[in-house]
Amino acid sequence: MPSGAQTLLHSLTSAGVTVCFTNPGTSEMHFVAALDGAPSMRAVLTLFEGVASAAADGYARMADRPAATLLHLGCGLGNALANLHNARKARTPLLNIVGDHASFHAAHDTPLQSDIDTVARNVSPWVRRCRDAASLAGDVRDALDAALGPPGQVATLILPADVSWSECAAAVFAASPRTPPQVADETLQAIARALRAARRPALLLGGRALREPALGAAARIAAHTGARLLGEVFPARMQRGAGLPAVERLAYLAEFARLQLADIDHLVLVDATPPASFFAYPGQDSRLVADGCALHALAAPQHDVHDALQRLCLLLGAQDVAPALQPALRPPRPRGRLTAHKVCKAVGHLLPPRAVIVDEAQTSGVMLPHYTAGAPPHDLLTLTGGAIGMGLPLALGAAVACPQRPVIALVGDGAAMYTLQALWSMAREGAHVIVVVLDNRSYAILNLELQRVGAARAGARARAQFDLSEPALDFVALARGLGVPGVCARSVEAFIDAFEHALATPGPHLIDAVVQPAIAGLRLRLLPRVLQSLQGLPRGVALGIKRRLAP
């Protein structure tokens, strides 16, 4: 008779879960041993659990089916926690398998004993501790159903070692994802009325609404009603580029977002939450919509968003309207001294078709949406939960899901250092990921935030907390240490050479793009360009922002 671990693997692969990102320990040894008998399960070893969790997130965002993680007790889960938080906010279907001590061992309070269940609940609405081998297959089915949703979510199955090693009848089942509920007709009618009556309406798209075919339906509604198409600040996955509807993402900086939203009288939330500032600031309201703006919830994450938009389209008579599509348009080849915005420009200039972009570039990536807007269609994955350190492993997972597509990860130097171990797994898996480290040798965003929270007069000891130059991180050496070829680019030409070489050569690559901290002059120099990137913003509003931020 098979072991519990064998039955678990058999159940997973039968249900279509064929990738597992692992960092196993002793309590997971039976799972590991069972891999030999489960050739359709691809086990991707990681050196740190936060790599495993973000990779599973990236995989599911691109594959539209869950991956599993294999984690070692509460501490392994703890290491995975921050990126599971990002997955939770992204509503990613994801299945954690967390090994635990054998049930009879818990009473001894040995070193690795901890309260796994409680930690899991923090990121995982569905948590179950498998009681015995007889219930294992049912537990796996329930876990996968929970993960798939809709909406997708993190599900965590805690697997005591004695369940893994017990004999267990094999079970096979098909995954049975629930059909998402439809939005009620009355809701659609009320929103149709509001859109017809509105003077300056907008749709705020989040979650699934930022992907085809929902995106097209939203664009037809926008074209028909004159509504603006806005996107949430940090989408899990957004389809964009030439020929797709152009969506204006809300800005991270509340000052900007408030101005983007200033004149909207009706805002329709499509799988999106009411706009709120990312952080709180002294004396400022966290809500971003103007007083008097009416909010309408068209669809929540559990709904069939495309169905809701399509029916709203029909109700409005917008089904045959030609939507406004993004024209093909690339920035010219940049030249001269390398800067963060020239890196973004170069990426826009060279972006290959069907690329996946992972953006964790923080301040240095502020121009990326602008310069890639008219590039060939691509997917954009962003930092959904604000837990920095997602970019590299998310790119690993996306590359495992889409081996035929180039994955381009733009990460800040500070962000790269949380989960740099992902490079090793990229090398091991031969993942075609082009890692661009926007290396400004600082936590530049914090310097900006220090001003924004009103703690302005920072001296040397405060500023030292943002400074990554002493010692300078050598990303080329770090990449080599992890088995990834790297080059350092200090000029636009060197960057473009390296980027073109990386696109043409399979496997992972790292480009250390040495740029100036964008912060010192951010208010005066960069912001006007940021304004350009707020597509569709009326000129008067743009001037208002300029006056406000660059006096």
Next chain:
Amino acid sequence: MPSGAQTLLHSLTSAGVTVCFTNPGTSEMHFVAALDGAPSMRAVLTLFEGVASAAADGYARMADRPAATLLHLGCGLGNALANLHNARKARTPLLNIVGDHASFHAAHDTPLQSDIDTVARNVSPWVRRCRDAASLAGDVRDALDAALGPPGQVATLILPADVSWSECAAAVFAASPRTPPQVADETLQAIARALRAARRPALLLGGRALREPALGAAARIAAHTGARLLGEVFPARMQRGAGLPAVERLAYLAEFARLQLADIDHLVLVDATPPASFFAYPGQDSRLVADGCALHALAAPQHDVHDALQRLCLLLGAQDVAPALQPALRPPRPRGRLTAHKVCKAVGHLLPPRAVIVDEAQTSGVMLPHYTAGAPPHDLLTLTGGAIGMGLPLALGAAVACPQRPVIALVGDGAAMYTLQALWSMAREGAHVIVVVLDNRSYAILNLELQRVGAARAGARARAQFDLSEPALDFVALARGLGVPGVCARSVEAFIDAFEHALATPGPHLIDAVVQPAIAGLRLRLLPRVLQSLQGLPRGVALGIKRRLAP
């Protein structure tokens, strides 16, 4: 009037908390800004929160006073969690300052919102969310009292951003650690009777009992009663070396520990828990003492352990007995091909006076206790909670606490990769840490554990989960990338040269000691030497182990 953040820093430094290991974000910006006005607070920036938490642990283990951490919301705490688990198991006094959104912001469920309190409770018996600036100083005092214990523990103060930026009257207070309770006379009398009547008694020392002056009192009791002196498997801090009482640590492998304990009829627990196997194994009891062995709890972690041992000494009339002390004895200089055990031998041969050894070398470090037993007195810090990835940052913290003492961190290659970012902070702080990576290119311990849990017939796909050779990690490049000079040693001579150079040269160093996986031949070749290291084990028992493990 000062801000909440300024009052917090003033309160901390007044209470003697003068080191904070940080990885701040926006919600901690007022704390960061306040550093300029608090010159007696040393803020040590880390690139990852798991470095901050283990460094705070290492600092307190050596300084005997708590450090603080500064963490960014629930996700920062999540990244710190695994090493906070180790600190919890070590009963380390440690104060987490976890920044949170301003209280009015929580309702918006923004990306970084999570249940900080619940995650904190997993590792921190004391958790409080500061309600307003008026209560802040009292909260800090209560947090420090909780952290100091006894026993020491992790305390977590959640600090909403609006408390940090509010005006707040300054408060100064002295820390008021509680006096530990004394063990009752009746307990001492009962144990004295048991020791007098016992045929083969032993004391099992843990926690504070492994440090002077408690250690000396325990050794006098042992000499007087004929009891063996055993030590817990993974001590937080153990004082050992020539001239100190020799303590036989229990083995990690349950098979060994069971044999060490086999003939003991009375086991006195001194700040230690009943011996239990680290992991559970099919068909094996997790308890390690023999049936019929009587357990006696002399002192628990909250007690004054030295007082209890001293009074027991007096009761037994052992106060003037000469304890058995470890003679000065170093292994000879090793020669030839580098192996893990020759690395341990070389460390024993060269160990300077007053060193601090951090041992996270797993299988490769199995001979370390043996070869350093008679070296000059030193402190040994180990992996108390089994959450791998503690070694490098623990060494950072120990070096910050003890700038005049060399810190030697022996870490496995797999272990090093969880929190390698610690190297950067070592370089930034000029910490004199000699990092020795025992680089066997595998998770060797898992190969061993795979056999032990009975999942023996591992094929290529299972074994790939332990293999770190594809690609090979280049630790010299990784060290250089993080600002630390590194050398690769493939011979004993190269290792000794590098080790001597590192001892003589301030600042951090990394030595990549390339060794064979000790696993392939562990059962046959290494185990007999392990047996030698089980000091005091009767010859018959040793032969029994040999027959059992190396048939």
